[in-house]
Amino acid sequence: MRRSNIGWLFLAPATLILFVVGFIPFLYILYVGFFDWNSNAVDPTLRWAGLQNYRNLVFDATFLNSLARTLVFAFIVVVSELLLGYVLARALMADRLWGRQFFRTIHTLPIVVAPIAVGATWRLLCVPGFGIIPYYLKLWFGIDYNISTNAYHAFGTAIVMDLWHWTPFVTLSLMAGLTALPKEPLEQAQIDGGNKLQIFWYVIVPMLKPVLLTTVFIRLMDALRSVDEVWMLTKGGPAEATRFIGLHIWINVFPKTDYGYGAAMSLLTLYVTIVLSWLLFVAMTGRKGGAQ
Amino acid sequence: MRRSGLASFLLWIGLTLLTLLPVWWMLVVSMRPRVKLYSKSVLIDAVYWDNFLAVLNSATFLRYLWNSMLVATSNAALVCALGLLAAFGLSRYRISGGDNVFFWLITNRMAPPAVFLLPLFLLFTKWFVFGDAMLFDTKIGLILLYCVFNLPFAIWLLKGMLDGIPLELDEAARVDGATTAQVLSNVILPLARPGLAVTFILTWIFAWNEYLFAATLTSSANARTVTTALAEYVSVTGTNWGEMAAMAFLTTLPALIVLGFVQKHIVAGLTFGALKG
Amino acid sequence: MGGFQPEQSERDGFLPIRTNGFDRGFISVVILILVHLLWMRFLEGLLPLWVATVLCLALAVFIIRKG
Numbered sequence: 001m002r003r004s005n006i007g008w009l010f011l012a013p014a015t016l017i018l019f020v021v022g023f024i025p026f027l028y029i030l031y032v033g034f035f036d037w038n039s040n041a042v043d044p045t046l047r048w049a050g051l052q053n054y055r056n057l058v059f060d061a062t063f064l065n066s067l068a069r070t071l072v073f074a075f076i077v078v079v080s081e082l083l084l085g086y087v088l089a090r091a092l093m094a095d096r097l098w099g100r101q102f103f104r105t106i107h108t109l110p111i112v113v114a115p116i117a118v119g120a121t122w123r124l125l126c127v128p129g130f131g132i133i134p135y136y137l138k139l140w141f142g143i144d145y146n147i148s149t150n151a152y153h154a155f156g157t158a159i160v161m162d163l164w165h166w167t168p169f170v171t172l173s174l175m176a177g178l179t180a181l182p183k184e185p186l187e188q189a190q191i192d193g194g195n196k197l198q199i200f201w202y203v204i205v206p207m208l209k210p211v212l213l214t215t216v217f218i219r220l221m222d223a224l225r226s227v228d229e230v231w232m233l234t235k236g237g238p239a240e241a242t243r244f245i246g247l248h249i250w251i252n253v254f255p256k257t258d259y260g261y262g263a264a265m266s267l268l269t270l271y272v273t274i275v276l277s278w279l280l281f282v283a284m285t286g287r288k289g290g291a292q
Numbered sequence: 293m294r295r296s297g298l299a300s301f302l303l304w305i306g307l308t309l310l311t312l313l314p315v316w317w318m319l320v321v322s323m324r325p326r327v328k329l330y331s332k333s334v335l336i337d338a339v340y341w342d343n344f345l346a347v348l349n350s351a352t353f354l355r356y357l358w359n360s361m362l363v364a365t366s367n368a369a370l371v372c373a374l375g376l377l378a379a380f381g382l383s384r385y386r387i388s389g390g391d392n393v394f395f396w397l398i399t400n401r402m403a404p405p406a407v408f409l410l411p412l413f414l415l416f417t418k419w420f421v422f423g424d425a426m427l428f429d430t431k432i433g434l435i436l437l438y439c440v441f442n443l444p445f446a447i448w449l450l451k452g453m454l455d456g457i458p459l460e461l462d463e464a465a466r467v468d469g470a471t472t473a474q475v476l477s478n479v480i481l482p483l484a485r486p487g488l489a490v491t492f493i494l495t496w497i498f499a500w501n502e503y504l505f506a507a508t509l510t511s512s513a514n515a516r517t518v519t520t521a522l523a524e525y526v527s528v529t530g531t532n533w534g535e536m537a538a539m540a541f542l543t544t545l546p547a548l549i550v551l552g553f554v555q556k557h558i559v560a561g562l563t564f565g566a567l568k569g
Numbered sequence: 570m571g572g573f574q575p576e577q578s579e580r581d582g583f584l585p586i587r588t589n590g591f592d593r594g595f596i597s598v599v600i601l602i603l604v605h606l607l608w609m610r611f612l613e614g615l616l617p618l619w620v621a622t623v624l625c626l627a628l629a630v631f632i633i634r635k636g
Contacts, residue, residue: 006472007385011393014378014447017439022400025411032414051609051618058610091303103304106311108555112547113315114501116519120526120540121314124321130533132317135332164314225404228503228519232526246406246504253410254508266407268606273404275599282586 033263040257053264066248074223077162085170107168119232122161151241177211213284322537343538360517367438368496375446383454401444409508431515442495453487597629
């Protein structure tokens with residue numbers, strides 16, 4: 001290790017770019033959020049509004065519903081992906097498996113497909129009258145499945161799509177975590193006569209905790225910001241059934257050009273995201289008070 | 293163990309089919325002529341390329357394709373170059389506050405893009421304006437912007453790679469009188485080449501796949517990318533499913549081609565090294 | 570996670586986690602924003618907003634000193 005400020009020279013270009021496209025925008029909406037600014041209004045200049053944007057925001061039912069919907073969506077997908085991913089990871093851990101590498105490659109596929117193409121594909125599968133999913137559900141189970149009229153079906157499809165897209169990631173990362181676990185504590189627990197549930201809860205979960213939390217962290221951040229797929233699948237509809245927060249900001253701010261209010265919406269969303277990720281981060285680094 | 297091995301094998305096959313179904317269906321639809329579109333069979337009944345030809349003969353789409361190529365390639369190259377420098381600095385020098393800088397660099401990747409659309413739009417149209425030129429609706433704007441999520445990723449990935457190259461090699465070269473630039477180009481660069489290739493491919497794919505920024509910060513064929521082409525196409529013609537599927541397939545193709553090469557690194561990459569894939 | 574080690578200047582306070590100066594400042598700001606938003610939604614008809622500001626600043630000082 002060389003101790004010198006030359007190190008900074010190497011960091012400078014990267015830091016500069018991220019400062020300009022990452023940090024300045026943040027400062028800028030912080031500023032704009034305090035103004036009444038609409039470039040299509042009679043007076044298209046910035047007028048000081050104090051906290052008025054935020055005051056309107058906390059009474060904006062559409063926005064708050066959208067935020068709540070996003071949190072519900074994120075909670076459902078993260079929990080089900082974690083459960084599903086864990087079960088699959090355990091089931092698929094057989095030591096010698098022919099074509100293991102091939103299967104893993106196939107399961108990495110959804111992760112790299114462009115989200116916009118994922119949405120397009122699921123639209124092809126689900127669109128009423130054309131897709132195979134409504135057709136076979138009707139044919140085999142007599143279910144009338146229609147994502148463009150039924151809010152629950154649309155929301156459910158958004159969830160299933162997310163499961164398709166990201167469960168493989170959770171499975172693969174949990175497999176990586178499980179493979180790296182030391183064998184001795186498991187064997188010791190079996191010798192001591194622990195049943196499967198006890199072993200899972202008292203031995204595997206604590207050892208797997210860093211991996212679990214990291215995976216939850218990554219998935220939660222992605223779930224909170226998913227826009228492209230849902231936009232392609234349902235356009236946020238029917239009505240507002242699948243209009244998640246990112247989508248809400250996107251389809252509201254730009255046509256209405258109400259920048260001050262848009263800034264307030266963006267910042268509140270960022271606030272929720274940061275608080276959630278901070279809580280997870282604290283859990284992740286395992287900083288418990290009290291005991292040393 | 294053998295019986296569970298068989299069960300596990302069957303489960304793999306079932307899951308694989310489920311994973312492949314949407315992509316397969318996309319391919320099936322893209323190879324169907326209009327008259328057969330509403331057939332519900334999941335098999336490809338005949339080889340039919342007209343949908344692909346129609347898409348590839350559209351001048352606009354080709355323009356968008358070219359933009360995507362240019363933006364993704366330049367961004368990946370830029371990110372690899374700057375990422376290598378930053379990783380070199382972080383890995384070879386003791387920088388005061390280096391850990392905090394590294395942490396801040398990484399958090400940029402976690403930022404929700406929808407939140408930054410508005411400020412970036414405003415900055416690109418009103419502030420980052422140089423004479424008649426502005427960053428809005430330019431490829432350069434997109435190339436810079438994609439650094440927000442690609443640069444942290446590249447720095448993290450490359451720092452891991454450089455930490456794996458023994459410091460003794462640097463020192464030996466320096467004893468022989470090499471300058472820092474020579475150490476970087478003659479010692480580090482050749483050894484980091486495989487890592488750089490992986491970084492390049494992954495960042496290229498992320499840039500290629502990006503939609504939200506591209507849709508918001510461009511407005512014409514000047515800089516629009518294939519992902520926006522696909523979205524535009526859906527809103528313009530709602531029912532031309534064959535061509536839409538062909539377009540979606542073409543958008544996915546690059547990722548499909550390189551999938552095998554980078555598969556190992558994707559899980560490790562996405563979890564920032566908390567897990568090895 | 571290599572670079573994410575907790576810093577040395579941490580201590581135990583009344584907060585349920587061990588915190589350093591940055592954490593306590595951060596927690597104060599988070600609470601300040603939350604209280605203001607809720608205040609605007611439910612209480613502003615009864616009490617003006619600066620009451621919330623004063624309360625939160627007092628709380629922030631307390632957290633940063635004793636947290």
